[in-house]
Amino acid sequence: MTNSAGPEKSIRLLGPAEVRFLADKLGIRPTKQRGQNFVIDANTVRRIVRESGVTGNDVVVEVGPGLGSLTLALLETGASVTAIEIDRLLADALPATMAEYAPDQADRVRVVPVDALKVTDLPGPAPTALVANLPYNVSVPVLLHLLALLPSLERGLVMVQAEVADRLAAPPGSKTYGIPSLKAAWFADVRRAGAIGRNVFWPAPNVDSGLVAWTRREPPQTDVSREQVFAVIDAAFAQRRKALRGVLRGLAGSSEAAEAALVAAGIDPLARGESLGIDQFVRIAEELAGSAT
Template sequence: MTDTSAGPRLLGSAEVRLLAAELDLRPTKQRGQNFVIDPNTVRRIVRESGVTGSDVVVEVGPGLGSLTLALLEVAGRVVAIELDELLAGRLPRTIAEHAPAQAERFEVVLGDAMRITEVPGPPPTALVANLPYNVSVPVLLHLLALLPSLERGLVMVQSEVADRLAARPGSKVYGVPSVKAAWYADVRRAGAIGRNVFWPAPNVDSGLVAWTRREPPATTATREQVFAVVDAAFAQRRKALRGVLRSLAPAERVDAALEQAGVPPLARGETLTVEDYVRIAEALDDQLPQDPQTPQDPQEAAG
């Protein structure tokens, strides 16, 4: 008889491979499918995330359920967003088999995390995920924009992407992801993850990024307008702002806006804070599109 009072039984290497064999699953690089096979790693991710029993957690790309089960040990509710129909279909049974006492606190949503417009149930308070590496930045930015109820999160991404998300002005890796993430949250590196905890093992290193929501800078400009300035500033990151921002406005207008914002015209984008970009956007307000489209291409969004 199953003990429904027990905590979830986490997936190890053998269980992951058995599930994959059952589904005739061949992980694809296209969907960034690398499954965690080490219970200690998923427990570490949950511990570092700070999730508690009062949290409603959104997970993206749950795959076979390794991290999902670890989240259900702690979280009040977990909503998992899965793009792969085969994986989404198997996941509820995996939860019922490995976490029967927690199954009613779990829901899976079949869909693309970059294109969802809502999450069912109570407003989520935390995002914890092993994000698909090929789309990690646009997924993170989309969910931060979509779900203002998110208070904090911890995501696993490619190590160099983790560095870029957490970078500070002046760093060589500071760029579009750094500035846009800083609009929503205080971001920090939270550790590294070895390749041997995945199946199949990726050919890149992995890193953890933690963030805590903060109020965006007070501004009369819209977020889209600020982000348009950010995109322009890093389009040619080795060039001075007075040159690259001419894609947004005439030269004399750019010079006046930079002076008004208190930003040296020969400064480069990698030296500016998100607040600097806000002041430039305010000064260029009438020159910026009122409803520009936020880039959806993963490479473009990753800057």
């Protein structure tokens, strides 16, 4: 008899008992060093996948799959998954877990045993989505690295520390607006997509978690490089409360040159970085580059 409900019915998600069983079998104790907090609630991983908009046509990059809770929920959509896992023990165990809990879909998971910050290429078809419970201690660098490395990524949803989620999605002028907000805005339109309680993790973290969704957009049209623009952003927020005229003098050569570049870009030299959007930083970088030639 054919199962008309679809292949997802053959997938079993992980709950608290399964997560602890798998961890015990592997002799794993979650470590703070690698930001390991395993999701033990099936409703939460299904919610993450639902909010991400992933479909069976997607090739999904997942960073830090751990024991496979979110990986299994992604397979329920029919998508393929490229799982990047720095912990070799977890990476080696993931295929067996997929074979046990999703026997008919296990071949749609590729495991890449490497540090996500050091990834330079991924096997298989070009990925279209990024969905992950990112390690909280490196969440922003990992997100920015993958956005830069994988232009085929169209959208994504990541779980990060709530405070980081606020920063990534913050608009200009808000208290949490800063370097993560601006650098993410180079690649994508970013929004907050909800909160996650501490009790869905094992072990429960000491911080709240948040979901951040993003949709790829074309980067600003400019003759300067992304690195040049990001250097201006870094300088502007190195001394957050100081006017741009002063904090950009190192890049410009002097306060006077910084002021001239700002005026030429249509920016008040006494403005602060927290009041400007990504396109304004692009204009500043262009003027600074022009004055250096």
